[in-house]
Amino acid sequence: MKAIVYKSTGSWYSVKDNSGKFHNARIKGVLKIDDITSTNPVAVGDEVEINIENELENTAMITAINDRHNYINRQSPRNKYQHHIVAANLDQSMLVATLKEPKTSQGFIDRFLVASEMYHVTPFIVFNKSDLYRNKEMDKFNQWRQMYEAIGYRVFLVSAEKKEGMEEVLDLLANKTTLISGHSGVGKSSMLNVIFPEMNLKTQDVSGWSGKGQHTTTFAEMYDLPFGGRIIDTPGMREFGLVDISKQELSHYFPEMRDRLNDCQFNNCLHYNEPGCAIKEAVNNEEIHEDRYVSYLSILDSIGETSY
Ligand SMILES: Nc1nc2c(ncn2[C@@H]2O[C@H](COP(=O)(O)OP(=O)(O)O)[C@@H](O)[C@H]2O)c(=O)[nH]1
Ligand SMILES: [Mg+2]
Ligand SMILES: [Zn+2]
Numbered sequence: 001m002k003a004i005v006y007k008s009t010g011s012w013y014s015v016k017d018n019s020g021k022f023h024n025a026r027i028k029g030v031l032k033i034d035d036i037t038s039t040n041p042v043a044v045g046d047e048v049e050i051n052i053e054n055e056l057e058n059t060a061m062i063t064a065i066n067d068r069h070n071y072i073n074r075q076s077p078r079n080k081y082q083h084h085i086v087a088a089n090l091d092q093s094m095l096v097a098t099l100k101e102p103k104t105s106q107g108f109i110d111r112f113l114v115a116s117e118m119y120h121v122t123p124f125i126v127f128n129k130s131d132l133y134r135n136k137e138m139d140k141f142n143q144w145r146q147m148y149e150a151i152g153y154r155v156f157l158v159s160a161e162k163k164e165g166m167e168e169v170l171d172l173l174a175n176k177t178t179l180i181s182g183h184s185g186v187g188k189s190s191m192l193n194v195i196f197p198e199m200n201l202k203t204q205d206v207s208g209w210s211g212k213g214q215h216t217t218t219f220a221e222m223y224d225l226p227f228g229g230r231i232i233d234t235p236g237m238r239e240f241g242l243v244d245i246s247k248q249e250l251s252h253y254f255p256e257m258r259d260r261l262n263d264c265q266f267n268n269c270l271h272y273n274e275p276g277c278a279i280k281e282a283v284n285n286e287e288i289h290e291d292r293y294v295s296y297l298s299i300l301d302s303i304g305e306t307s308y
Helices: 106-118 135-150 166-173 188-195 247-253 278-284 290-302
Strands: 002-008 013-017 022-027 047-054 059-065 071-075 083-088 092-098 122-128 154-157 177-181 221-224 230-233
Touching: 002 022, 013 047, 013 059, 022 047, 092 106, 092 166, 106 122, 106 247, 106 290, 122 135, 122 188, 135 154, 154 166, 166 188, 177 188, 188 230, 247 290, 278 290
Parallel strands: 022 059, 092 122, 092 177, 122 154, 177 230
Antiparallel strands: 002 013, 002 047, 002 221, 013 022, 047 059, 071 083, 221 230
8 A cells, every 4th residue: 555654754654555544654674775775765755665564553654655756855963974854755845944043144044945946846945033123134035035036046025923924934835845944042843833823833942952062853744734745744853964975966956057157267177266157257247146146156175085
């Protein structure tokens, strides 16, 4: 029987079958999937085959995993050679950001966008807490909206608290599987509470990020949207890790750079200061936003040589 994984706690998985019934499932034996070393072979969003084990106790065995059309992973906190698959089969990713209390940095947003591009997941950005924004924050919002929309990303302004601006976001979520991401305190739980008023999620993040540089062992969880579609919440994950990215491929994940890469004089150009660099020229001509280029250089510098 086919089922979809909604929650993983490490050894047990909550899966929903085609008829809408949930089962507690375990993995039978060793399942070989992809050719990556992963600490968790089955992830939220995976489509699996199950055999019912015990009808009364609602238990089942996962006997196979269907091919993923994409997945996001992060490095295991314990072993850098092992990956943890956070979620699979996503349509899009929603970054919740704020310009006040707390302020999300452009560097953080750009890393999220790069990771989404890398995982083949369409990202969009929702700025929350609009009720707190004064002129200064509105100016910043308009600048960023312009910058991101110019390169094809959708940007929204909402207040989860005042329930303002949410309609467009809800439209975008309908009938898609969306990963929700963003710093602690930006209002992810508050937004989910607007989307699912009956769910009553804890706000303030008591269960999520502890704030002191430690990953909690909170796992991703998927929820069905009342109007069709699904949301994946990852309470313990601060940001997408840029695992497996090389300096050479980074510019491919900047849409405004991607189309110009063939115009650089050297095909291994990293767009630092090489002669005949089409990216550098586009920055000078203001065809590429300088702040995005600064983000590019900063991510470039953070990529270790070993990841080649
Ligand atoms: N002023 C204002 N506060 C908000 C808004 N959304 C959330 N908050 C507050 O921000 C804090 C963190 O929200 P929470 O949903 O727990 O954030 P999370 O950590 O991303 O899940 C809480 O005190 C919320 O009440 C908003 O739109 N406006
Ligand atoms: Mg929360
Ligand atoms: Zn170049």
